[in-house]
Amino acid sequence: MRRRLLALLCVSASLLTGCGAVPGIGGSDRQTVTVWLMKDSASRDFLDRFTEDFERDHPDLDLDIRIQEWTGIGGKVQTALEGDGEDGPDVIEVGNTQVPRYVDGNRLLDLTLESVAKWDKDEWLPGLADPGQRRFHQYGIPWYAANRVVIYRKDLFEQAAITAPPRTREEWLTATEKLNSGGNQGIYLAGQDWYTLAGFIWDEGGDLATEDSGRWEGSLDTPAALRGMDFYQRLHSLGAGPADADEEHPPQAGVFAAGKVAQIIAVPGLARAVVQQNPDLDGKLGYFPVPGKVAAKPGAVFIGGSDLVVPRNTDQREGAVAVVAALAGAEWNTDLARTMNYVPNKAKLASAVAGEEGVAAMAAGAAQGRATPSTPEWAAVEADNPIKTYMTKVLGGADPAAEAGRASRKITETLTVSAG
Template sequence: MSLALVLAAGALLPGCGVLPGTDEDRRTVTVWLMRGSTSAEFIERFTRDFEKRHGDIDLEIRLQEWTGIGDKVKAALKSEKGPDVIEVGNTQVAQYVDEGGLYDLTLESARDLGMKDWLPGLAEPGRYNGSQYGIPWYAANRVVIYNKDLFAQAGIEEPPKTRAQWIADTRRLNSGGNQGIYLAGQDWYTLAGFIWDEGGELATEAKGTRRVWKGSLHSAAALRGMEFYRQLQALGDGPRDADEEHPPQAGVFAEGNVAQIVAVPGTARAIEEKNPELKGKLGYFPVPGKTAAKPGAVFTGGSDLVVRGKTEDRRSAVAVIEALAGEKWQKDLARTMNYVPNKTTLASAVAGEEGIAAMAAGAAHGRATPASPQWAAVEADNPIKAYMSKVLAGGDPATEAKAASRRITEELDVSGS
């Protein structure tokens, strides 16, 4: 069976097509990676190289689907038999730790993996109660995708580097039947970046306690972030009561009269498929910050690598993570999949790709959602979205923010009180 067919079937992938040996000294490490996170060719290269360098270890790499993965991982963590290494979403680590199923990798991360250079948006959510359970693997985040022709028509020679300039340029672009920016009213990930830039938080952990989180959208800093969002959103015709997928913003941008959207660089492919005339006319820049000294904060998506607490061979599992998170394979993965490597010091690996380079610049100042095991409950019926729509429709920001903060606090209350 070809490698491609084995991948498609989600079957195990022993390196180089060689079955694990029968020697008592040989060990097999089972790794769960998510479908779409990497390519068959990358897995083949990595497996061949790893098994060559570790002659006593065989790899079984199994591809998993994102749909339903939470329950599957939780079951595996409780089982006596299961994968040794698992790729998980960076914001999922806390809930798995909370259930007691992960191995504490603090010593390994500090000693061998260069944690001081990790992207904060991957490292911070992988940390729980002061210990490192998730090792950053790859990142992706939003940038500004813009129409170069519309910028040229408006006399804008280079992308803005500050928020103030961004607003000024967007006003110039918002003429002649064009939208300066298309920003949906409920794009809460983009709002989160503005809140973080102001020094605010979506939720904060109560001092001197563990697992007591409270919504903080009503803080002065968070309200400043919402005010900037309101100003920017008003410079286009994005719906106030919907997110960026309703309708898909790629389709709106493809119509040709939108100057900017905030999206991951890969959105450009969908835009060009819908409107081939835009090929070669799309540019990218990091979300501007308050000053030109650094880009704005952005929500960092991506994956961390974890070790199942009940694995029988922690040493070999850690060896796999050390390789996947190390410089050689980080550069390979970034170039193969157009991701941001896990360290700021490796950003040069994607310097030749405009969109990925813009993404890497933003990722250096990226963040993730609050590291509460209950955060998924907040997103399930997201009060942040409703709050944004109410403010954009003219509601009092302070009043609506307090109501949304109460909802977040209730969802994060593990006591159920």
């Protein structure tokens, strides 16, 4: 933020000699743009290179990049947005699905004109761009993405005479069934992996919840959503994943590392944890996008990542917008993707990570990426997630339509109550 002490010095000094003559100031008009970025989103080397380049291109600006912890960040951001702007951030990195929470209260700068005119808005990954939008106004600018792929055992595929990764759902089921033999699980898929389920639902044209005239309602009971759950059941049956737990209970990296699983669905980075636990798997792991209904189009996936926002209370609007433009622009966005093994914010930039097998698979899937329903109340649904309960009951033999109806009503109730 602009240093008000400097402004006061200038006003006082101008009565005698003019601001440019104040000792120690030397006529400098440099302003400081404060940027909050999250821990581990970017390497120190990347930030140093970016800062040097940005300040060289903007001789009137200094960057003050402050690294934040994810734990407790929601409350810290809200406090910053509600303050008077003094010593607060001018640019903030936030999780893509958290942008709707911060849009409420009219505390973010509307960046629609900048995004449309300068930043090729129509080319952004929808899973990053859509949560940053409210009623056709853009508040969150896509920065980077990550999403799930299929991590598989190349040696087990070879033993099963599977010569290439499957590209369609039906091919995937056939291959997984062949792999589900000899004491191996064709796939380890936990029963409550609702992010993966969401992708299958989106592939069918359904959604977790839909909006009509400002009112959100659960939609797991639509025919399209039920088809997505049916495919999940078929895939889940080809392994021994627990019906009553998610992918973290137990952590699926440990299950995969035990050596009796042919596939898991996870972000590519999880492979490092697998190899750390079982070095014998080093060099034996491969990656492919979650297959879709047709070979030409990978399956839909939940896309996580970060957007960049500018608080309305900033007094460094031009500088803040310049920082966002640089970080989200092609040069530094592809640099970040290569440095951190992320997906760039536009599908056309995916070639920047083509040399990394896992990231390339992730980028292919990201083109079909989606985010959770774009309402700030969705966090309340996840806090006591009825989708998990629904999945467990269906995998246990309950009627899918009846259970989907119950879960949808619970989602509607939660979204309505949370909205007040």
